[in-house]
Amino acid sequence: MKKKVPVARNVGEAREKALRELRDGLDVDLLLAHALGLTREWLYAHPEQVLTDRERQVFHEYVARRAAREPLAYITGRREFYGLDLRVDASVLIPRPATECLVERALVWWRENPPAPGPNDPAMIVEAGAGSGAISLALASELPEATVIAGEVSVAAARVAHENVQRLDLAGRVYAVIADLQPPTGPAPRLLVANLPYIPRAVIDTLEPEVCDHEPRAALDGGDDGFDLYRRFIDEMRVVPGGAAAIEIGRDQAALIRAAVSGHDPRLTVEVTPDLEGFDRVALIRGFR
Numbered sequence: 038m039k040k041k042v043p044v045a046r047n048v049g050e051a052r053e054k055a056l057r058e059l060r061d062g063l064d065v066d067l068l069l070a071h072a073l074g075l076t077r078e079w080l081y082a083h084p085e086q087v088l089t090d091r092e093r094q095v096f097h098e099y100v101a102r103r104a105a106r107e108p109l110a111y112i113t114g115r116r117e118f119y120g121l122d123l124r125v126d127a128s129v130l131i132p133r134p135a136t137e138c139l140v141e142r143a144l145v146w147w148r149e150n151p152p153a154p155g156p157n158d159p160a161m162i163v164e165a166g167a168g169s170g171a172i173s174l175a176l177a178s179e180l181p182e183a184t185v186i187a188g189e190v191s192v193a194a195a196r197v198a199h200e201n202v203q204r205l206d207l208a209g210r211v212y213a214v215i216a217d218l219q220p221p222t223g224p225a226p227r228l229l230v231a232n233l234p235y236i237p238r239a240v241i242d243t244l245e246p247e248v249c250d251h252e253p254r255a256a257l258d259g260g261d262d263g264f265d266l267y268r269r270f271i272d273e274m275r276v277v278p279g280g281a282a283a284i285e286i287g288r289d290q291a292a293l294i295r296a297a298v299s300g301h302d303p304r305l306t307v308e309v310t311p312d313l314e315g316f317d318r319v320a321l322i323r324g325f326r
Contacts, residue, residue, distance in 0.1 A: 045088065047085050048069065052065055068103060106250065108251055111126060129168040129193075130253065138313070139230065142283055150279070152182075161186070162180070163226040164187045164231060168197075170198030186212050227279075229276050230283050231283075235266075236257045237259060240263075262293065264290060271298055271301050278325055298322055
C-alpha cells in the first residue's frame with residue numbers, strides 16, 4: 038500500500054516539506070512568500086500560520102515548476118536589477134548581476150563626459166536589444182538629465198520593457214520601441230549601450246537547464262562564434278562625436294570585439310573591463326568623430 042504523504046498544514050511545515058524537494062532555502066522562501074503574497078520576514082515570524090487549500094495548491098505548483106528547473110524569476114515574474122524591481126517573463130532574458138558592470142561602466146563614462154548643452158550633443162542614451170529594459174531603466178534612474186530609447190526586436194519583450202517603464206514611473210524619460218539593433222533616432226545618441234546575444238550556438242545546449250530549456254533562444258544565440266549580431270551592430274552604430282558605446286561581451290571575446298571595431302574604424306579605441314569574477318565583461322568603444 039502506497040504511503041500517504043502528509044499535507045503541510047502551516048507555513049513551517051510547508052517550508053520543511055519543500056526544502057526536502059528543492060534543497061534551496063532561499064528559493065523555498067521566495068516561492069512561499071510569492072504564493073501567499075507576503076514577505077520572507079513575515080514567514081519567519083509566523084511559522085504557525087495555517088495555509089488555505091488554495092495557498093497549498095499554488096505553492097505546490099511553484100515548487101514543482103522549480104524542481105523542473107524553471108527559473109525562479111519566471112515563476113515569480115520578478116527580478117531585482119540594480120536596485121530596481123523588474124517584471125520578467127519567458128519572453129525576456131533574466132537580467133544577470135554581471136550586467137550591472139555594464140551599467141556601472143556606462144555611468145562612470147557619462148559622469149566623466151557630461152553632455153554639453155545644445156542640439157548637437159543631446160543627453161540621449163540608446164540601447165539595442167533591451168529585453169526587459171533593465172539596463173535602460175537602471176541608467177535612467179541614475180541619470181535624471183538623460184532621455185533613454187530602449188530598442189528591442191521582439192514585440193513580446195518590448196511589451197515587458199514598456200510595462201517596466203510604467204511601473205517604475207519613468208514614462209517620458211524612457212521609451213521602449215520596436216527596433217532591430219540600434220533604434221533610429223533623429224540626432225545620434227551620446228551613449229549607445231547593448232547586451233546582445235553572445236553565446237556560441239553550439240554551447241547553448243551545454244548550459245544549465247534553467248538557461249537552455251527556458252530562456253528565449255533568440256536572446257542567447259550569437260551564431261557560430263557568438264559574435265554575429267555584434268559585428269552587425271558595430272557596422273551600424275551611430276554615436277555623436279565624442280560619444281561612446283558600451284557593450285557586454287563574453288569572457289573570451291575581447292579579441293573579437295577589438296577586431297570587429299578595428300575593421301569598422303581603426304581610429305576607434307576599445308577598453309575592456311572585467312566583472313567581479315575577473316572575467317572580461319564590458320567593452321567601452323571611444324574615439325567617435
